[in-house]
Amino acid sequence: MSKFGVVIFPGSNCDQDMIYALRNIMGQDVVELWHKDKDLKNCDFIILPGGFSHGDYLRSGAIARFAPIMEKVIDHAAKGGYVFGVCNGFQILCEAGLVPGALLHNTERRFICKNVFIKAEHNESLLTSGIPLNKALKIPIAHGEGNYFIDAKSLEKIKKNGQVLFRYCDDKGNVTPESNPNGSLDNIAGVCNVGKNVFGMMPHPERASDPVLGNTDGMVLFQSILSTVLQ
Amino acid sequence: MMTATNEELTTVDTAKKLGLLPEEFEKIKVVLGRTPNFTELSIYSVMWSEHCSYKNSILWLKTLPKDGPHMLAKAGEENAGLVDIGGGLGCAFKIESHNHPSALEPYQGAATGVGGINRDIFTMGARPIAQLNSLRFGDLKLEKTKWLIKGVVKGIGDYGNAFGIPTVGGEVFFDECYNTNPLVNAMSAGIVKAGETVSATSYGAGNPVFIVGSATGKDGIHGAAFASKDITEDSAKDLPAVQVGDPFQEKLLLEASLEVIKTGAVIGMQDMGAAGITCSTSEMSAKGKHGMKIWLDKVPTRQSNMKDWEILLSESQERMLIVVKKGKGKDIQKVFDKWDLNCVQIGEVTKGDRLQYFMNNELVADVPAESLVLGGGAPVYKREFKEPAYFAEAKKFNIDQLEEPKDLKPVAKHLLSHPNIASKRWVFNQYDSMVGTVNMSTNAPSDAAIVNIKGTNKAIALKVDCNARYVNADPETGCAIAVSEAARNIVCSGGEPSAVTNCLNFGNPYNPEVYWQFVGAIKGMGAACLKFQTPVTGGNVSFYNQSSYEGPVFPTPTIGMLGILPDKANAMTLDFKNEGDIIYMIGEAKNDIASSEYVYSFHKIKNTPAPYFNLDEEYNVQQAVKVAIKSKIVQSVHDVSDGGLFVTLAESAIVHNLGFEIFTDKNIRKDAFLFGEAQSRVVVSVKKEHETDLIKLLKNLEVKFIKLGFVTGSEFKVDNETLFTVADARDLYDTALENLLK
Numbered sequence: 001m002s003k004f005g006v007v008i009f010p011g012s013n014c015d016q017d018m019i020y021a022l023r024n025i026m027g028q029d030v031v032e033l034w035h036k037d038k039d040l041k042n043c044d045f046i047i048l049p050g051g052f053s054h055g056d057y058l059r060s061g062a063i064a065r066f067a068p069i070m071e072k073v074i075d076h077a078a079k080g081g082y083v084f085g086v087c088n089g090f091q092i093l094c095e096a097g098l099v100p101g102a103l104l105h106n107t108e109r110r111f112i113c114k115n116v117f118i119k120a121e122h123n124e125s126l127l128t129s130g131i132p133l134n135k136a137l138k139i140p141i142a143h144g145e146g147n148y149f150i151d152a153k154s155l156e157k158i159k160k161n162g163q164v165l166f167r168y169c170d171d172k173g174n175v176t177p178e179s180n181p182n183g184s185l186d187n188i189a190g191v192c193n194v195g196k197n198v199f200g201m202m203p204h205p206e207r208a209s210d211p212v213l214g215n216t217d218g219m220v221l222f223q224s225i226l227s228t229v230l231q
Numbered sequence: 232m233m234t235a236t237n238e239e240l241t242t243v244d245t246a247k248k249l250g251l252l253p254e255e256f257e258k259i260k261v262v263l264g265r266t267p268n269f270t271e272l273s274i275y276s277v278m279w280s281e282h283c284s285y286k287n288s289i290l291w292l293k294t295l296p297k298d299g300p301h302m303l304a305k306a307g308e309e310n311a312g313l314v315d316i317g318g319g320l321g322c323a324f325k326i327e328s329h330n331h332p333s334a335l336e337p338y339q340g341a342a343t344g345v346g347g348i349n350r351d352i353f354t355m356g357a358r359p360i361a362q363l364n365s366l367r368f369g370d371l372k373l374e375k376t377k378w379l380i381k382g383v384v385k386g387i388g389d390y391g392n393a394f395g396i397p398t399v400g401g402e403v404f405f406d407e408c409y410n411t412n413p414l415v416n417a418m419s420a421g422i423v424k425a426g427e428t429v430s431a432t433s434y435g436a437g438n439p440v441f442i443v444g445s446a447t448g449k450d451g452i453h454g455a456a457f458a459s460k461d462i463t464e465d466s467a468k469d470l471p472a473v474q475v476g477d478p479f480q481e482k483l484l485l486e487a488s489l490e491v492i493k494t495g496a497v498i499g500m501q502d503m504g505a506a507g508i509t510c511s512t513s514e515m516s517a518k519g520k521h522g523m524k525i526w527l528d529k530v531p532t533r534q535s536n537m538k539d540w541e542i543l544l545s546e547s548q549e550r551m552l553i554v555v556k557k558g559k560g561k562d563i564q565k566v567f568d569k570w571d572l573n574c575v576q577i578g579e580v581t582k583g584d585r586l587q588y589f590m591n592n593e594l595v596a597d598v599p600a601e602s603l604v605l606g607g608g609a610p611v612y613k614r615e616f617k618e619p620a621y622f623a624e625a626k627k628f629n630i631d632q633l634e635e636p637k638d639l640k641p642v643a644k645h646l647l648s649h650p651n652i653a654s655k656r657w658v659f660n661q662y663d664s665m666v667g668t669v670n671m672s673t674n675a676p677s678d679a680a681i682v683n684i685k686g687t688n689k690a691i692a693l694k695v696d697c698n699a700r701y702v703n704a705d706p707e708t709g710c711a712i713a714v715s716e717a718a719r720n721i722v723c724s725g726g727e728p729s730a731v732t733n734c735l736n737f738g739n740p741y742n743p744e745v746y747w748q749f750v751g752a753i754k755g756m757g758a759a760c761l762k763f764q765t766p767v768t769g770g771n772v773s774f775y776n777q778s779s780y781e782g783p784v785f786p787t788p789t790i791g792m793l794g795i796l797p798d799k800a801n802a803m804t805l806d807f808k809n810e811g812d813i814i815y816m817i818g819e820a821k822n823d824i825a826s827s828e829y830v831y832s833f834h835k836i837k838n839t840p841a842p843y844f845n846l847d848e849e850y851n852v853q854q855a856v857k858v859a860i861k862s863k864i865v866q867s868v869h870d871v872s873d874g875g876l877f878v879t880l881a882e883s884a885i886v887h888n889l890g891f892e893i894f895t896d897k898n899i900r901k902d903a904f905l906f907g908e909a910q911s912r913v914v915v916s917v918k919k920e921h922e923t924d925l926i927k928l929l930k931n932l933e934v935k936f937i938k939l940g941f942v943t944g945s946e947f948k949v950d951n952e953t954l955f956t957v958a959d960a961r962d963l964y965d966t967a968l969e970n971l972l973k
Binding site: 010011013014016017020021024050051052054055056057110111112113114115140142144204206207209210212213214215 | 570673
C-alpha cells in the first residue's frame, strides 16, 4: 500500500486541493508533511504542491528549497523514491536541482490563469504511463513564473533521455507557438530527472480531477501513478 | 482626571487639520470634560471620520431591510454578515471599497483592499473560499487610465493569488466620470461551521489583549481620514496614507487565526483595518462593554521611535487584535510561533469603559470607548438633499427624437468591441480563479459564479453588480435595477437569492445633489431587497469620490449578492449547447433604448432616463426562470443586460462557436429590440422536444415570452441578415480590451 505525503510550506496554497484530489477523489492515504519537520512519515510518494512558498518575493522556490524537510525529500529522491512537484512545487524542484532547468517570468510578464492543453511525450515514466499519447489534456495553469528554460546542450540531453514529460499544445494536440502560454522553451510544460522518479510540471492536474468542476482530464496522471505504485 | 504627560492641549485649528468640524471639536470637549491632547484628538479624528463612523449615511442605512429567513448575524453586528446556508454551515460575506488609496497608488491600494476584505471574513472564524471585485475606471484612451487599470489588476492578482483564494467573478466598467476617481471594490465570502464563529468583542477584566501578525509601521497613518475627503492636486501628499500589503503574511495570519480559534482560548478577535489599533480596541471594548489598558511601547514596530499616536493610527496591514482568556496566552502563543508570526501581549481588559493608552508607563490618552464608535457617541448627521436639474432634463428624452440607423452592423460591431461589453479576459486571466478547486463556473459559464461547498450537496452563487449609468439617470430605479440584476443572475444560474452586501460609492455628501443620489439609491435598494427577501447584511460607504475639477463619479452602489443552491445539480449555464435548439425570451421586448450602452456611446446621447423597469414584472420573470430550471427543460439561461439582447445572444453563442438566427418584432424598433436595455428579460434555449413543455410552463405562470429563433452553426443572423460570423464576433469580443490597453 502506498502512502502519499503532501509537503506544506508557509505560503503553500494548493496543498489542500492536492490532498482533496488524492484522498477524496482517488481514495488514497495522504498525510500532511510540515516544512519544519525532518520526517517523511513513511510516505513513499512525496508531493510538493503549488502556492507561493515564503511569499516567493525572491525567485520562486528559492527559499523553500532550504526547508528542513527538503533534506529528507532530496535523500528520498536520491534513493529512487518518487517526488512530484506541481507549479510552485516544480519551481522548488528546479531550485533544489532535483529536475533540470529553470522557470522564468512568463514572456508577457503577467500572471496567467486559464485552461491550457498539454500532451504527454511518452509513456516511459510513472506519471505519464497511462496517458494516451495523442490526446490533448485540458489542464489549467496559474503562474507568473512558468517559462521553462534550459541551456541548449542540456535541452538536447533531456530530450534524448526522455526527460521531457509534457508539452503545451492546442486542443487538437498540435504543439504550436500559439498554444504556448508562457514562452516555455520548446513548449515544455513538465520534465523529470534522469532516473524518472522526480517529476515537475506547471499545469495543475489536481484542478482537473473533480467531476463537479466539469473537467477530469487531470485524473489520468493520478491513475498512472496509482496503477504502478499500487502494484 | 487626565494624568498624562502628553499635556500639550489642542485647538480647533488642529482639529480642522485632522478633518474634524469645529462642532465636533466642541463635542469631544464635552465628552472628555476637558480639552483633548493631540493623541486623543487624533483618535477622535479617525473614529469620527466618515470612513469609520458612517456619520452622514447611517440614518439612511438603518432603513434598509436587515432581517431575512437565513440571517445568523445582522448588519453591523459583526465584521461581515453571516448567512445560514443550511447543514450547520454559515457563509460570511462582505464587500468593501479601496477607492482613495487606489487612485494614488493603484497597485498597493487595490492589493490592500483585497487583504482587508479577506481579514473581515476570517476574523469571524470563516475560511474565505471565493473573492470577487467590482472596478470602475475612466476613459481608456487616457494613459493615466491604462496605468490605473494595470496597477489595480496586478495588485488584486498578486495579493489574491498568493493568498490563495480564487477570484470567481467581478465587473469592470469604464466611463470618463471615473477619470480621477477609479473605484476598487473587493468582496470575499467564507464558510464557517455554525457555533465556531468568533465575535469582535472584549470582556472579562484581567483578560490579556494580544496583537498578532505583522509589525506596525508608519504606513497608512490617517488613511481613514484621507478616505473621507475629496481628491485634489494635493492628494499626492497623502501618499503615506496608503498602506502596503504582504499577502504571504496574510496567508500565515489566516491559517494561524483559524487554528487559534480551535484552542478555545479566544474571547474576541478583530482585524486591524482603518484606524488600526484605535479602531479595533475601541470597537471591541464598546461591544463587550468593558475598558482596556494598552501599552503601546509593547507593540512590535518596524521603525524605531514611533510616536504614540503613530502606533495608534497606523494602518499597517496583516494584523489582528485578540482578547484571550486569562491564563491561556501560551496556547495562542504556540500557534503563532508555529506560523512564525508575532504574538505579543499589549494590554488587558479592564472594568468600566475607559480606553487607556500608555507609552513607557505614561498615560498618553484616556477616552471612553463608547464615545468613539458608531451606534455610541460618534456623530450622526441628517443631510440636506436636492434634486439636480439633469434629472428632469433626462426625462424629456424620447426615442422618436433619434432616427433608427439603417445599417445595424456598425452598431453590433461597436457594442461587441466596447470595453464595457467585450470580454474582460485580459483582467480575469491575471487572477487565479481555480485555486481551491471549488469554482464550478470555469468549465460551465453562468451568469453568477457558482462555488462548490465540498462535502455537501450545496453550492453558493455569488455576483457583484451595478450599472452606475442607470443609477445616475435615476438613483431609485437604477439601484433597484442593480439589486434585481444581481438576483436575476443568481436565479439564472440556478440559485436562490439570499442576502446582500453593498458598497456605496458616491461623491461628497455635503453636496445636496450628491446626497439626493444617495437617498434615492437607498430607497431603491430597500424596495428591491424587500421584494427579493435579500436583507442587507453589511458593506461599506465610500463618499468623497470626486475631484475638485471633475465633480462626483456616477453614484455607484455596488451590490454583492449571495445565493444558495441547496442542490448543486441545479446549477445552470449560459452557453448555447446544440445547433437546432429553440431560443425563447422570457419577459417583454420594449421600445426602449434609455441609458443603454447603445444610446450612450454609439449615439453619444448622455442624458436619458433609466431603462424600463418594473419590480413586480422582474420578480415574476425570475420566478418563471426558477421553475424552468428546476423542471430541467432548458439548455441555457442568460439574462439580457448591458448591450441588450444582441449581446446576450452573442455571449451564449461564442462559448461553443455556435450561431443564431432570430426574428425581431415588427411593433418594436429594431435597434430597441436588439440593443435596448429594458430590464426583466432572460434568454433561454430548449431542445425541440421540450418546446411545448416550456410554452405550457410559461403560460401557466402568466409571464410574457416570445420565440426568438434557433441556435445555428456559425452565423449571427437577424431577420435574414447576417450581422457576424461567430469567428469574427469571437475575435472582436475576446481581443477588444487587450487591444485598447496596448
